[in-house]
Structures are given as C-alpha cells and as structure tokens.
Amino acid sequence: MGFSAGGRSRVWIFDLDNTLHDARPHIFPHINRSMTEYVARLLDLGAEEADELRDAYWKRYGATLIGLIRHHSVDPGHFLRETHPVLDIERMVVGRRELRSVLRRLPGRKIVFSNAPGHYARAVLQVLGVGDLFDDVFSIERTRFRPKPQAHGFVRLLHAHRLAPSRCIMVEDSLENLRTARRLGMKTVWVTESNYAPAWVDASVRQLFRLPRLLHRL
Numbered sequence: 001m002g003f004s005a006g007g008r009s010r011v012w013i014f015d016l017d018n019t020l021h022d023a024r025p026h027i028f029p030h031i032n033r034s035m036t037e038y039v040a041r042l043l044d045l046g047a048e049e050a051d052e053l054r055d056a057y058w059k060r061y062g063a064t065l066i067g068l069i070r071h072h073s074v075d076p077g078h079f080l081r082e083t084h085p086v087l088d089i090e091r092m093v094v095g096r097r098e099l100r101s102v103l104r105r106l107p108g109r110k111i112v113f114s115n116a117p118g119h120y121a122r123a124v125l126q127v128l129g130v131g132d133l134f135d136d137v138f139s140i141e142r143t144r145f146r147p148k149p150q151a152h153g154f155v156r157l158l159h160a161h162r163l164a165p166s167r168c169i170m171v172e173d174s175l176e177n178l179r180t181a182r183r184l185g186m187k188t189v190w191v192t193e194s195n196y197a198p199a200w201v202d203a204s205v206r207q208l209f210r211l212p213r214l215l216h217r218l
C-alpha cells in the first residue's frame with residue numbers, strides 16, 4: 001500500500017469546491033451574490049452591470065478577481081474575505097458522510113489545491129471533518145493569484161513540496177484544470193456526472209467513494 005506501479009508513493013492533489021463537497025446548492029450562489037455586490041459597491045454599478053463586468057473578467061482572465069486587481073487595483077485579500085463565507089458555513093457545506101473514510105483508504109499524502117482563499121478552504125475542510133488528513137492547503141494566495149488552469153500554481157505547488165508530477169494524482173471536477181495537470185505529467189481523476197470522459201483522463205468518478213476501487217489505474 002502507498003506505492004503506485006512505479007514503486008514511488010502517490011501524492012493526491014484534491015480540488016476543493018465540487019470535488020470534496022457540493023458547492024452548487026448554497027456556497028456558489030452565496031459567493032456569486034457577494035462578488036456581484038462587491039463589484040457594484042466598488043464601482044457604483046447596478047447589479048446587472050456588475051454582473052456583466054464580472055462575466056467579462058471571468059472570460060478574459062478566468063477569475064473576477066484578476067480583472068479587479070488589474071483594472072481597479074483591488075486588494076485581493078479584502079475581496080476574498082468579503083466574498084467567501086465563513087460565518088454559517090456549516091449550514092452551507094454539502095458533504096458526504098463517507099468522505100473521511102474514503103480519503104483514509106487512499107494510500108499516500110494528500111494536498112488540497114484550490115482557486116479559493118485559504119481561510120475559506122480551511123473552514124470547509126473543518127466542517128467536512130477532514131482537515132487533519134491534508135498536509136497542505138494550496139490556496140489562491142499561494143499561487144500569487146494566478147488561478148488554475150494556469151500552470152503557474154501547479155508548478156509552485158510541485159516546487160513547494162518537492163514533488164515529481166509523475167507521483168501526483170489530481171482529482172478535480174474541472175476538465176480544464178485537469179488538462180493542465182495532465183500536460184505537466186500528473187495522473188488525472190475527473191469528478192463528473194457525465195457518462196463521457198476524454199481518453200486522456202485516467203479515471204472518472206461520479207462520487208469519490210468510487211476512488212479506492214480504481215487505485216489499480218492510478
């Protein structure tokens with residue numbers, strides 16, 4: 001146990017939102033509302049205009065935050081604190097009871113790698129009762145605000161932990177983010193409800209509890 005076919009121990013790199021928990025029912029709507037309100041307040045816009053601007057930044061930079069930093073000198077720490085919930089988070093996180101036992105059955109070190117801020121990621125992990133199972137939470141601050149799917153954060157994570165990509169298995173719901181992981185030489189697991197997975201994905205699962213049964217492929 002703990003060793004892949006290559007004889008070297010595996011390192012699991014988990015995305016957070018919609019991978020370790022379901023952010024769709026409560027958390028993402030909350031973050032969306034908060035970001036629109038933040039932009040509206042900052043630039044004195046109506047909700048609709050604020051949404052349009054967010055959308056434009058999202059398409060251009062992959063994140064609202066990056067556009068706000070570049071064009072409006074927004075302090076990223078302030079933006080992230082204001083838009084990511086911590087209060088009441090235990091009522092917003094939708095997790096699965098078996099998560100802890102599933103993670104414990106996966107041999108090797110585990111790291112969270114998220115485009116979300118550290119304070120929020122750690123709060124979610126605590127609610128899920130799995131914070132102690134991860135060696136590190138590599139949050140957006142640690143990528144110097146260069147979110148996935150950009151390779152920059154992946155490379156920083158690999159350097160910080162002195163990891164060869166061939167030892168790493170990235171578990172993610174975003175195919176775009178997995179594509180970068182794959183290009184860097186990591187194995188990939190796609191968390192998806194889709195019945196179709198591209199051939200380059202090493203495994204796809206609807207729920208993480210399937211993962212221990214797929215170890216032979218990873």
Ligand SMILES: [Mg+2]
Binds near residue numbers: 017
């Ligand atoms: Mg995700």
